[in-house]
Amino acid sequence: MTLIKKQIPLLICFVVGFLTLSSYYVPHPVSEKYMEGINKWENIVFGFAFLLGLLSLFFSHYNKIRRRVPGWGYSIFVYIGFLMMVVPAFVSWGQQLDGASLTSLGWAYRFVFNALSGTMFSVLAFYIVSTAYRAFRIKSPQAAVLFIAALIMIIGKVPLGQMMWDGALGWTNVLVADIVEWLMSVPVVAGRRGIMMGLAVGAIVTALKIIFGIERQYMGKD
Amino acid sequence: MKKIPLFLPFLFLTALSSAAKPPAVLPPLTGFTAADMPGDAGGAALLRWDSPGSAAAGAVIEVYVSDPAKPAWVKLADFKAEAKSESDFNRPFWAWSPAAGRNAVRLDTSAVFGRLDKPQELDFKLRMVRGAASAETEPVRTVIKGNWFNAARLNNFLLMLAITIGFFWTVSHARRKGLFIRRIAGLDAIDEAIGRATEMGRPIFYSTGIGQMSLVPTIASTSILGEVARKVAQYDTQLKVPHFDPIVMTVCKEVVKQSYLEMERPDSYRDDINFFVSNDQFSYAASVDGMIHREKPAACFFIGHFMAESLLLAEVGATTGAIQIAGTEQESQLPFFFTSCDYTLIGEELYAAGAYLSKEPMLLSTLKVQDFGKAFVMVSVVAGSILLAAGAWFGWQPLIKVVEQLFKAY
Numbered sequence: 001m002t003l004i005k006k007q008i009p010l011l012i013c014f015v016v017g018f019l020t021l022s023s024y025y026v027p028h029p030v031s032e033k034y035m036e037g038i039n040k041w042e043n044i045v046f047g048f049a050f051l052l053g054l055l056s057l058f059f060s061h062y063n064k065i066r067r068r069v070p071g072w073g074y075s076i077f078v079y080i081g082f083l084m085m086v087v088p089a090f091v092s093w094g095q096q097l098d099g100a101s102l103t104s105l106g107w108a109y110r111f112v113f114n115a116l117s118g119t120m121f122s123v124l125a126f127y128i129v130s131t132a133y134r135a136f137r138i139k140s141p142q143a144a145v146l147f148i149a150a151l152i153m154i155i156g157k158v159p160l161g162q163m164m165w166d167g168a169l170g171w172t173n174v175l176v177a178d179i180v181e182w183l184m185s186v187p188v189v190a191g192r193r194g195i196m197m198g199l200a201v202g203a204i205v206t207a208l209k210i211i212f213g214i215e216r217q218y219m220g221k222d
Numbered sequence: 223m224k225k226i227p228l229f230l231p232f233l234f235l236t237a238l239s240s241a242a243k244p245p246a247v248l249p250p251l252t253g254f255t256a257a258d259m260p261g262d263a264g265g266a267a268l269l270r271w272d273s274p275g276s277a278a279a280g281a282v283i284e285v286y287v288s289d290p291a292k293p294a295w296v297k298l299a300d301f302k303a304e305a306k307s308e309s310d311f312n313r314p315f316w317a318w319s320p321a322a323g324r325n326a327v328r329l330d331t332s333a334v335f336g337r338l339d340k341p342q343e344l345d346f347k348l349r350m351v352r353g354a355a356s357a358e359t360e361p362v363r364t365v366i367k368g369n370w371f372n373a374a375r376l377n378n379f380l381l382m383l384a385i386t387i388g389f390f391w392t393v394s395h396a397r398r399k400g401l402f403i404r405r406i407a408g409l410d411a412i413d414e415a416i417g418r419a420t421e422m423g424r425p426i427f428y429s430t431g432i433g434q435m436s437l438v439p440t441i442a443s444t445s446i447l448g449e450v451a452r453k454v455a456q457y458d459t460q461l462k463v464p465h466f467d468p469i470v471m472t473v474c475k476e477v478v479k480q481s482y483l484e485m486e487r488p489d490s491y492r493d494d495i496n497f498f499v500s501n502d503q504f505s506y507a508a509s510v511d512g513m514i515h516r517e518k519p520a521a522c523f524f525i526g527h528f529m530a531e532s533l534l535l536a537e538v539g540a541t542t543g544a545i546q547i548a549g550t551e552q553e554s555q556l557p558f559f560f561t562s563c564d565y566t567l568i569g570e571e572l573y574a575a576g577a578y579l580s581k582e583p584m585l586l587s588t589l590k591v592q593d594f595g596k597a598f599v600m601v602s603v604v605a606g607s608i609l610l611a612a613g614a615w616f617g618w619q620p621l622i623k624v625v626e627q628l629f630k631a632y
């Protein structure tokens with residue numbers, strides 16, 4: 001049992017991990033074909049897994065409706081939303097355009113799906129404001145630095161801010177755009193690169209742990 | 223007054239214009255060689271020839287290719303005769319030694335012959351044209367084939383070997399000597415968050431983000447989920463894991479099930495702990511936001527690969543008063559998590575979390591590898607900066623070139 005549940009999966013993981021890593025250094029067509037094959041297999045597995053996901057979604061919401069759990073009415077919209085896209089897709093044979101005009105699928109995609117996605121994305125603007133309000137409360141010296149940097153950024157990016165800066169501090173001959181440029185290209189880049197390097201090292205070590213079978217939590221423990 | 227003959231200025235202008243014009247006859251193209259392009263997947267040739275110099279100013283070089291099995295010359299490319307110096311080639315010094323006064327070009331033949339999976343014999347010739355004048359080389363035959371190693375990536379390969387050797391050495395060394403592991407506030411807060419959820423009788427939400435299973439942060443997230451699920455099983459709290467990717471969902475089901483089994487609570491495990499929501503970014507965010515808003519969880523974990531939905535999720539979680547712990551490899555999303563969550567795993571802490579929580583000696587020892595890796599990066603950055611500054615200060619261009627190429631990815 002250990003052979004099937006542990007050793008064979010670990011061996012597959014090692015071989016596939018080693019070959020995938022090697023493909024970065026091996027440009028030969030054999031290596032290219034291997035990577036193409038892996039991508040195809042990933043798509044095939046995804047196709048089957050998507051069916052599982054869909055079943056999971058339907059059962060989960062079916063149980064909510066059946067048990068009348070609080071908010072069960074929302075679960076009905078899962079089925080309505082599903083039918084709103086799937087029925088037009090079948091009717092239109094999966095095509096969004098019929099010549100220059102929209103098919104029912106194209107209409108549903110553009111005026112229902114895209115509109116809803118756009119709405120969700122635009123909500124971000126309001127959340128950014130509330131997050132900024134929380135972030136700019138000066139409770140510590142670090143928060144004060146953050147606030148000052150953000151204030152300069154806002155002044156530098158908004159035309160009205162630039163006019164105010166020029167009116168009040170124009171005599172210094174220091175342009176707010178120059179300060180913004182320095183903030184973005186020196187402290188921000190330094191901080192980002194520090195995080196990125198740490199992440200890269202962590203990702204390499206995690207990949208080695210998985211390839212060599214040291215990290216096995218993703219397949220359950222012994 | 224002395225008279226200047228009228229034809230003298232005309233003669234002078236004629237002499238000037240003839241001096242500015244290049245010679246009518248083109249110089250011959252010499253030293254032409256064709257070879258397989260080293261370090262590629264096949265299909266490309268490397269052509270080199272002696273630079274024709276200023277005598278070929280304004281001329282165009284045309285490259286022709288022919289299959290010896292079906293002889294017919296096809297024009298592959300054309301470019302200015304004075305372009306394509308060997309020193310302009312984008313190859314590092316250990317894989318390419320440019321010669322002075324030589325030209326070189328890499329030409330892909332796939333546009334003419336399609337993808338070449340097998341070695342292919344091809345003839346090449348150059349033709350230089352300027353107006354009515356032209357000069358042509360003799361055809362040169364070569365075999366185009368795929369290569370087994372890209373020498374330009376030797377620096378990367380050696381670094382990978384050094385890291386792998388360092389990895390095994392550190393793991394074995396650290397296991398013998400023991401380790402000091404600094405505390406990570408975000409991970410220590412997991413117990414607090416689960417305890418709070420148990421006391422309040424509210425669920426815990428765990429999101430692995432919108433990454434696929436092939437992404438390292440998603441794998442790291444499943445490890446953390448395993449540890450969270452163990453504690454959830456121990457306290458008999460509710461856990462909800464909405465998923466974006468069905469493959470991640472399948473893996474997480476196994477991980478959570480195993481955690482419940484290990485804590486000897488298989489009776490508490492339910493198959494709907496992990497459930498699929500949507501494979502669309504904003505549909506996923508809208509659905510999870512709705513669930514968080516309605517069910518008011520005591521704790522939310524956002525650990526994995528997140529993009530624009532990070533703020534949508536974290537902000538809604540914050541408004542419900544949940545303890546929030548987040549971690550992502552997307553540095554552009556970290557500011558949103560910093561401001562909306564109580565604890566954020568920064569940088570490599572995300573990858574250290576699984577080992578930190580599991581407290582397994584073998585996994586803990588790999589944290590030391592991360593520390594050595596960071597130390598190596600820091601030393602490299604300082605050394606590279608000093609060498610580049612010295613090169614610029616003393617005007618040592620070769621040193622600058624060597625350092626730049628050593629740290630470049632090809």
